[in-house]
Amino acid sequence: MRLFKHPLAGTIAQLCLPLALTGFLQNPAWAESNANEAEAIDLPLEELRNFGEVFERIKRAYVHDVDDKTLLQNAIRGMLSGLDPHSAYLDSEDFSELQESTQGEFGGLGLEVGTENGFIKIITPIDDTPAARAGLRPHDLIIKLDDTPVKGLPLNKAIDMMRGKPNTNLRMTIVREGVDGPFEVTLVRDLIRVTSVKHKSLEPNFGYIRITQFQVHTGEEVVKALTKLHQDSPNKKLKGLVLDLRNNPGGVLQAAADVANAFISEGLIVYTEGRLNNAEMRFTATEENPAQGVPVVILINEGTASASEIVSGALQDHRRAVIMGTQSFGKGSVQTVLPLANDRGLKLTTALYYTPSGRSIQAQGITPDIEVKPARLTPIEAKLQIKEADLDGHLESGQTPESDSKSTTESLANTDYQLFEALSLLKGMAILQK
Template sequence: MRNFALISTGAALGVLGTVALTQPHLLLVDRAQASLADSYKQLNLFGEVFERVRSDYVEPPEDGKLVEGAINGMLASLDPHSSYMDAKSFQDMQVQTKGEFGGLGIEVTMEDNALKIVSPIDDSPASKAGILAGDVITALDGEAVQGMSMQQAVDKMRGPVNTPITLRVLRAGKGVPFEVKLVRDIVKVASVRDEELAGDIGYIRITQFTEQTFDGLKKSIDRLSRKIGQDKIKGYVIDLRNNPGGLLDQAVSVSGAFLGRGEVVSTRGRNADDVQRFAADGPDLTQGKPIVVLVNGGSASASEIVAGALQDRKRATILGTRSFGKGSVQTIIPLQGDGALRLTTARYYTPSGRSIQARGIEPEVVVQENVPDDLKGTDETKGESGLTGHLANPGADKAEEGGSSAYVPANEKDDTQLNRAIGILQGRPS
């Protein structure tokens, strides 16, 4: 939990200086009092509407639902990532970050009152059913999603293991929605998996940044170095494609596994002095071996922190397509009643001081996958810049963009990006 504190500072002024500074000081006080009075006026307006609804609405409303709806509306007006979590949702979120939870295995966001899929989780019911990043869910068990809050939709998708749910899905280029029946299951996010490729390449896939990710990465690197032989490994492919992000501390630790020491990321809040810097403390677990990092339009948040740090520090070659562009930090603030506030409190910056908010990470080596004809036009993500109400990039001279193809072939031999990465590590010409 992040703590906020107001620090008052005072200065002793000489008699001669007092007269010169009194009027501006009073002006600032008057402005502060006027602003406070205006805030109370707005809160009184809220109270008046609340009471009118309670007394005159056609049916007796539930006070708790009215307040929760007002809170959700307030937060939705800020940006796409700030939200209120009731006690159950907060508990579910805590379980999810531990790396195991019940559900369908999809990362979703609300966009233009539609429930849009950011990324399916590997080996989850959604992934096995062919759900794709960019798909829009229009109905859940026949009930229209429009009008639901994101949390209401998420709650409806969750449920007891082995129970079915039918999603109506709209896919770009298809025109007509289609239905997919899924069976809820325990989604075990094995956030890291590895394999040997081409005899001398270590491949490590990171699907999310959970509490288990860094430990899983250490085990993968150790396993690959023993299997291939530390002196024979030509390098590592770190696959962050369609990784929606997760825990900041895990992103810092994962970066440190390749960087050794030095800055990974900094965060900056609303005040000029509200800056935090996060550094890796190493060591480089790969012992300096070459690295290629794969990203695409589904790579967001914590995965962009890792890619940006390795790119800025010249530690890896970034390959693929432009990442999602989520460059903001959400702080989880527990509230009374066992709920919590997920509030956007800062933007993050790569070691060179650039914000990727609504811009994404641009790879040094841009490689497009060969998208099957029946999926062309459906594989693209708009990225953060396509989300209504997103935070602007603080660089006024930088055009916003972000997002790209999020298609990854199921068969490695068809994976153009992966095969290009292997070629780079083996020194083969493109």
């Protein structure tokens, strides 16, 4: 039966179905569950006629000649970009860069970005990268890259423009809430090597772990950091730990489950739900306990997204950590990377994830137990007062004054007020536990 009026339209229709199914069939995990469903697909014939007609009109009437391959790839990109901000078609270069980023090294500016109202939205700058050093913030909107407006520009094209050789410049035009009018920032591209886990001792018995993003080996690195902090603490025992997930854009789902598993020894960590059976997963804790029950405060902010929200939500539901900071980003969807032929891929949103108590974080985020906004502490000088020790002839206590760690605390109060509050809370918890 003839379905199309135009000669090229029939060819397009024959191409559309194989292209739509390739990603599922080439991934063994998806093939079996979709074999029967593929037979039952009802094709929207009128829409396919429209597609064929538009394709033919562009081929005949567009001001420049456009090859079939370009038109079809643009059609695929448009089909995915219309679904949600995170689904995307990955050509061979994009696919390779995605694999590199999950391993911890890629070239560019150090930005995690998405789309909003046709503009490029910054989810978070990655620590110690040109973007972070330039002062870019979560929720900033990029409206121009050099002299190119980004309105309506495909996300993958914008990312291509932001990547480049080290020591080359890129000028961005930024719109920021609370700032009058757009402003320009010039960044110098660099080779981005991301160390996903950093740790240090804030004070004796109080540790700090910072996760910049969730890569393949992040769970192992967190376990090593916990072991080292315990070993370096007086009496080999931590009294408190700050887990810093601020401006963490997320990453590998399994890595998030591994990190949460380091702090709990039983129960559900996260589960996902999608339309397909194999999109439904459950991650549960094992008996290992590298954290050894140390009290934990997790710091989050508006740049805390995806995998970092999984960790925050899991430990919050298990009452294993106090969540402190500001509302998180709210990305509660799971993207599956499906390999295609010729080293291409399809990044497709396949499920939503839920915390152990059944909360969906999508477009909601994690609400902190204690809200602490970024601030700077300004001490108020006390009026001149006389103490007992200032009086002539005062009696001595006969005891050696205890040493304090005021210098560290005062420094944190001036440089990172949220971390200062987290450490103060941990100290209070340690006092009560005595």
